[in-house]
Amino acid sequence: MNIVLKLTxxxxxxxxxxxxxxxxxxxxxxxxLSRPEMAFISDPLEQKISxxxxxxxxxxxxxxAVSGGGCGCN
Amino acid sequence: xxxxxSLLAATFLTLSLVGGVYAADKGDKAINIPLQLLxxxxxxxxxxxxxxxxxxxxxxxxxxWCGPCRKSLxxxxxxxxxxxxxxxxxxxxxxxxxxxxxxxxxEKYPVDYPILLDPKGKMPQAYKIQGMPTAYxxxxxxxxxxxxxxxxxxxxxxxxxxxxxxxxxx
Numbered sequence: 001m002n003i004v005l006k007l008t009x010x011x012x013x014x015x016x017x018x019x020x021x022x023x024x025x026x027x028x029x030x031x032x033l034s035r036p037e038m039a040f041i042s043d044p045l046e047q048k049i050s051x052x053x054x055x056x057x058x059x060x061x062x063x064x065a066v067s068g069g070g071c072g073c074n
Numbered sequence: 075x076x077x078x079x080s081l082l083a084a085t086f087l088t089l090s091l092v093g094g095v096y097a098a099d100k101g102d103k104a105i106n107i108p109l110q111l112l113x114x115x116x117x118x119x120x121x122x123x124x125x126x127x128x129x130x131x132x133x134x135x136x137x138x139w140c141g142p143c144r145k146s147l148x149x150x151x152x153x154x155x156x157x158x159x160x161x162x163x164x165x166x167x168x169x170x171x172x173x174x175x176x177x178x179x180x181e182k183y184p185v186d187y188p189i190l191l192d193p194k195g196k197m198p199q200a201y202k203i204q205g206m207p208t209a210y211x212x213x214x215x216x217x218x219x220x221x222x223x224x225x226x227x228x229x230x231x232x233x234x235x236x237x238x239x240x241x242x243x244x
Contacts, residue, residue, distance in 0.1 A: 007083060027205050028169040028198035034139040 097202040099221055104133065104212045105200045109167070109190040115177055117191050123165060124216065130157075130241045131212040132164045132233070135198050138179035139170075140206040146225035151185040153230065157237055161214075167192050169206075211236055 025033070036042040041050055098105060106124040110117035123133060134150060136143040147166075154164045164187040170176040171193050180189075192198070201208070204223060211220035211233075220236055222229065238244040 026195060026198060027203050027208070028135065028137065028195045030206070031137060031139045031169075031171055031175070 097204055098200070098210065098218060100218055102218050104131075104210065104216050104218055105197075106216075107192075107197045107200055109192050109197065112168070112176075112189040112191055117173070121188075121190065123212065126163050126165055126212075127216050128214055129161050129163045130214060130237065132162070132209055132237075133212055134164060134166045134207060134209040135169060135201075135203055136166055136207045137169045138175040142225040143179075143207050144183060145227060146207055146209075147179075147183045147185050149225075149227065149230050151187065153233060153237070154185075154187050156234075157241060160241055162237055162241055163187065165190065167197050169193070169195050169198055211240070213240060 032038065039047070041047040104123050106122040108120045108122045111119055111121050113119065123131065132150065132153075134146065136147065150164050150166075154162065164185075166185070166187060166189045168176045168189055169192050170179075173191065173193070176189075176191070190197070198208075201210070207223075207225050209222045209225075210218050211222075213219050219240060222233070
């Protein structure tokens with residue numbers, strides 16, 4: 001095996017380590033992803049209740065989303 | 075070539091394949107991509123950003139599914155009517171894959187400025203935009219002088235100040 005082949009094999013191996021997909025979803029391509037049926041819970045009210053339960057049980061600041069300063073005053 | 079040299083070369087080649095993202099930014103020349111204009115609720119004549127040279131252009135990428143666009147479109151329409159006579163134009167690029175989605179949105183939030191249709195995302199791909207909405211202020215010579223990602227109501231003042239500066243020299 002010559003050096004070029006070795007180098008090519010090495011590049012392919014190393015590139016596979018990056019674990020990156022060849023096609024990434026651009027900011028402008030998120031139309032389908034943002035459709036209601038793509039959400040884990042498509043009903044906003046149900047999502048809110050679910051978040052509230054999660055927040056109460058986990059005692060986490062603002063449930064699954066990040067907001068607030070963690071002062072314990074919410 | 076010894077093994078350490080080839081390893082080094084392979085590493086650089088790999089890194090170049092992973093690739094960085096170079097987004098269009100301040101100081102760059104605005105990339106012109108011919109797109110179809112929305113006319114009478116369907117795609118019409120082909121035009122590009124270069125056709126608006128000689129005007130101060132606010133190039134705005136938007137989509138029906140983009141939350142902040144509900145705020146930005148009406149505000150941009152107002153800003154446009156404020157400054158249109160002085161040589162200001164908003165050129166919007168809609169990136170919805172389905173034209174009906176865009177039309178439904180425009181029914182709720184109508185605008186008077188030209189809308190280019192880019193269902194394949196050629197233009198945002200060329201500009202490598204990082205978020206929605208993204209906007210560029212392009213001077214009369216076609217150079218980008220300002221880039222803005224996202225939109226909040228308070229951004230209006232900043233945009234107006236920039237237009238005042240670059241269009242009216244205030």
